Amino acid sequence: MIRYEALEALPVRSALPALGNALEGHGTAVLVAPPGTGKTTLVPLALAGLLGEGPARRVVVAEPRRIAARAAARRMAWLLGEKPGGSVGFTVRGERAVARHTRVEVVTTGVLLQRLQRDQELAGVDAVVLDECHERHLDADTVAAFLWDVRQALRPELRLVAASATTDAGGWADLLGGAPVVEAPGVSYPVEVVWAPPARPVRPPHGMRVDPALLAHVASVVRRALAERAGDVLCFLPGVGEIARVAGQLGELGDVEVLQVHGRAPAAVQDAVLAPGRRRRVVLATSVAESSLTVPGVRVVVDAGLAREPRVDHARGLSALTTVRASRAAGRQRAGRAGREAPGAVYRCWAEAEDARLPRFPAPEIKVADLTAFALQAACWGDPDASGLALLDPPPGGAMAAAREVLRAVGAVDPRGRATERGRRLARLGVHPRLGRALLASGEAGSGEAGAEVVALLSEEPPREYGSDLADALRRARRGGDAYSGRWLAEVRRLRAAAADASRSPGDDSAAPLDVRPEPGGGGPGSAGGGGIAGLVAALAFPERVARLDGGSYLMVSGTRAELPDASPLRGTPWIAVAVADRPLGRGHARVQLAAAVDEDVARAAAGALYEEAEEVRWAEGDVVARRVERLGAVELVSRPLSDPGPGLVRAALLEGLRQEGFGLLRWSPEARVLRQRLAFLHRHLGEPWPEVSDDVLHARVEEWLEPELSRARRRADLARIDAGQALNRLLPWAGGEAARLDELAPERITVPSGSRVRVDYADPGQPVLAVKLQEMFGSDRSPVLAGVPVLVHLLSPAGRPAAVTADLASFWRDGYKGVRAELRGRYPKHPWPEDPAGAEPTRHTNARLRG
Known part of the structure; x- marks a missing residue:
């Protein structure tokens, strides 16, 4: 039974006529509706004709996150008096609740992307709603661009709605061909802003690290909010680790329940958060709770002011999340959670003066993320450089170039960037192309089922408590008993099915099977081990991160050095394959988060494209060193002396020495x-x-x-x-x-008045120097000039010590000589000291010689 009372209470209802007119007249629309208005739930039901008005249509709703997709489907089904899987269903990775008669299907943007690659026409779909498009996730931007292509070239009748609470409405309208912008009124309960900065300065976020002092402060603000306000408290933190830390610091809160919600949280916990609580609650959440989800009972928001964004170090081939200050747009979204049902308050854990310095919007993911998967999607779509795609922001050229290099290395694209058959198979797997390559190659090596287990482990990183050894993490996941292992097992099943489907597709010669097998007992399908297959998959996925022990650290074949955690059981292992690593700001070495042991044969096979033999002649340790070297990228495998190196190589080495x-x-x-x-x-x-x-x-x-x-x-x-x-x-x-x-112009020596030939010092190219005994210059009233430059004359005492410096002898005889004469003639009485040096005879001799 349809819950009409709940439907009529949703403010977006008043915008439905304008939205319908926009779609009838233009086929596309941008819907701007504040949180809590019902845009995610009422609009799809109305477009599908499930409310008794309008024709029956099939509508697909794309959400950026699994938790939001499941929650939206449950809410719409509840409004219709049904359960998910009837008129309203959902499909997320590893879970599907859809029937033949389903009219509204909620999917993640990743699922919709896969569907578009399989069926560009989206046969049977009448309308697509892109929800929360302001978040600018890469998959969402890509889906929007593909859908616009479909509408332009194949299905002009396909209706598109870009919906968001806070978005660049003008930009999206232009992107969708001048789409009308429809605005819906919101329920705007007032939200009081309380500025609650730490009493003492805290260190800014650094990579994934958040100052523990800030987290302790956030926990104290949560306690303060519980004491000062009524209702549930929703606290925003950047990641799972910070949520766990704050939860631990809150300890016992009496009759208050503490819940942790994030993308990895078990479905039961997510469901509990989205249902009314029987007692007061503190919900510690990542940005998944910023939009699409209504957490009932929340009257207070505590905002740590941080978010996580992807970053890529293209030079080292490392990608990771980093902690940044949340944007002002995110701050407004978070604060709005406190005013969804009644007046509320937001406690912001930073100073009011800092607010104006925050970025206006979060960085679009296309600007900062690894674009390898995007580049493969674009190539499979037929637009390898993405230049023809309708995107709000073009992909950076450097990131696209790096992505194409990876795709060429795994055989996903040809030299012109067009998708190969292997590339199309990889795109259908629903994982990063690197992991897809490892999944297919491990199957070719006879370990496909176990390979799927490792790929599932890497597609959603295991909890930190699983440790840094990938093989150990695989054994823990196999044992089960925690929420992560349940999700992991579902993904293993999906990957095995996807790999089997891909293996039935026609192949090509873009990537030959690898002649490599996991070591005996090393994690084949029935093995309890996992070391061999874990290392094989990691090496296949990240061949440039195969690394050999070199001193106290590891040298990857990419040339980057990496360090294992102190307590890692892998320390001292001769070869490892690094699956997950980051490079903290200010450090030259990468920090290994997850790796597996491999032997040299696996290393050579996986990174074979980087193997080379070369004559190496270079200047080292002060001389020419000539060797024949076998290398795996930057890792030197074998070196032998080279007895007869090529003359050109020797000459280059000598020049380097110079x-x-x-x-x-x-x-x-x-x-x-x-x-x-x-x-x-x-x-x-x-x-x-x-x-x-x-x-x-x-x-x-x-x-x-x-x-x-x-x-x-x-x-x-x-x-x-x-x-x-x-x-x-x-x-x-x-x-x-x-x-x-x-x-003539720059003589080595010049003849002075005494007849001596004195060496000229050209050490200073600005002005040459003539060092000569003072008595040898008697009778000369001009300094020597060379190439038009007056020589700087250093007049020396009879003992050869400096007595005076001049470039103008006439001036010196007139003004400076008297002082020098008074000082030196008593010390050197045998030498001539005439009162008129300009008119005296120059000499190299003493008075005694002169008289004789």
């Missing part, structure tokens, strides 16, 4: 060093054709000045025999005849 250690490896006589300094001086002040002789330029012009000596060299000792000065002479401007002026 770059690393400098041209000091050559033989530099004093004359050669001076020549380089003289050339640097001339280039600075005269420019071309005098060459620049900096290290960078000499490296760039090495063929002009260091050949043929370099081509004859084989090792460091040969470099030390090369006369750098002789080689450097090749850079002099011989062709134009300017080289003959070298001694």
